[in-house]
Amino acid sequence: MENGEENPPTSDSKITLLLVEDQGITRLGLKMVLNRCPDFEVIGEAANGKDAVEQMQQLKPKVVMMDINMPVLNGIEATKSIKAAFPDTKVIILTMNDEDDAIFAALSAGADGYCLKDAQPEVLEAAIRSCEMGASWLDSAIAKRVLKASSGQHQSPTSTSSAGAKDNIFALTERELDVLQQLVNGLSNQEIAEKLSITLHTVKSHMRHIMEKLMVSDRTQVAVKALKDGLLKSG
Numbered sequence: 001m002e003n004g005e006e007n008p009p010t011s012d013s014k015i016t017l018l019l020v021e022d023q024g025i026t027r028l029g030l031k032m033v034l035n036r037c038p039d040f041e042v043i044g045e046a047a048n049g050k051d052a053v054e055q056m057q058q059l060k061p062k063v064v065m066m067d068i069n070m071p072v073l074n075g076i077e078a079t080k081s082i083k084a085a086f087p088d089t090k091v092i093i094l095t096m097n098d099e100d101d102a103i104f105a106a107l108s109a110g111a112d113g114y115c116l117k118d119a120q121p122e123v124l125e126a127a128i129r130s131c132e133m134g135a136s137w138l139d140s141a142i143a144k145r146v147l148k149a150s151s152g153q154h155q156s157p158t159s160t161s162s163a164g165a166k167d168n169i170f171a172l173t174e175r176e177l178d179v180l181q182q183l184v185n186g187l188s189n190q191e192i193a194e195k196l197s198i199t200l201h202t203v204k205s206h207m208r209h210i211m212e213k214l215m216v217s218d219r220t221q222v223a224v225k226a227l228k229d230g231l232l233k234s235g
Contacts, residue, residue, distance in 0.1 A: 015132050018044040018061040020052040020078065021094075022070040026117075030065065030094075033121045040128070047071075049078025056086055063132055066111070068095045068102055076105050083110030090131040094124070098142055107224055113137035135217065136224040143220045172213060179206040180226060183219060 017034060019042055021027040027045055034040045044059045046052035050073040052064065064082060068075040079091045092113035093106045106114055112131040115124060116139045127137040172180065175196075182192040189207065193200045211217060214225045 014039050014041040015063055015128060016041050016043045016059075016061045017128070018042075018046065018052060018055060018059055018064045020046045020049065020064060020070070020075065021067045022047050023067075033124070034065075034128075036121075037125055040125075049073030049075055049081075052078050053081045053085075056082055056089070060086070061089065063090045063092060063128055065094050065128075066091055068093060068097050068106065076102075076109050079106065079109040079111050092127055092131055092137065098139075103142060114142065115139050116141060136221045138220055138224060172210065176206050176210050176213075179203060180210055180222065183207070183222060 017040060019027055019030055019034075021030065024047070027047075031042045031045070034042055043061055044055050046055055048070045049066075052066070053073070056064075064079075066075040066079055070078075075093060075095070079093070082089060082091055090112040091110065092115060093111045094115050094117060095102070096117050098116060103114055113127050113136060115127050115137070119127075119139060123139075130137045178196055179192055182195055187195060189203045190200055193203045196203075207219075207222075210222060214222055216222055216225050
């Protein structure tokens, strides 16, 4: 490249997006914000979940920005349909709904991220890039609540019906399950060590193995992944 200039992103390298939002003004504003990013391209819009599902086959976006409360078909049901037919497509919930029931329903439906509509543009952009690369994203206002509220009786890895379990992704030992349970109860590594009467070094070792098996990189993603794939049950 001459004069140190960078080539603009090609259409193939861009993160293509489908916006699903029933409020036209909100959808327009979101489109304007996202299209400011040179590596983002809004390729479709839908006013309800049914329209979004119908557009997927033709558009095949990399990321879907999904509202929850919409007519005809809500965002939770639309997310289920999209993730079932297009598992590689990332779905990020963008909503004002911060109720626990909505959060867990969205994650259980397969959503890769959950953002609130009052998020700053740079936060939304980071969420899109993070999810497109395969990570999970939770709005900072609800991340800690998810870690705490996702506590409950864990299921045996052999009993879960997720595809991940069938591939032995969730081949967690009993002790790793114990550590995982305490993590989603909101305990720190030191508190887990005291609770289970093991050393802090052992807890960190278990945590590293859990992250490797669940293919995630931080504690919040552990809880989200476990919940989405049926390893944990809420409440």
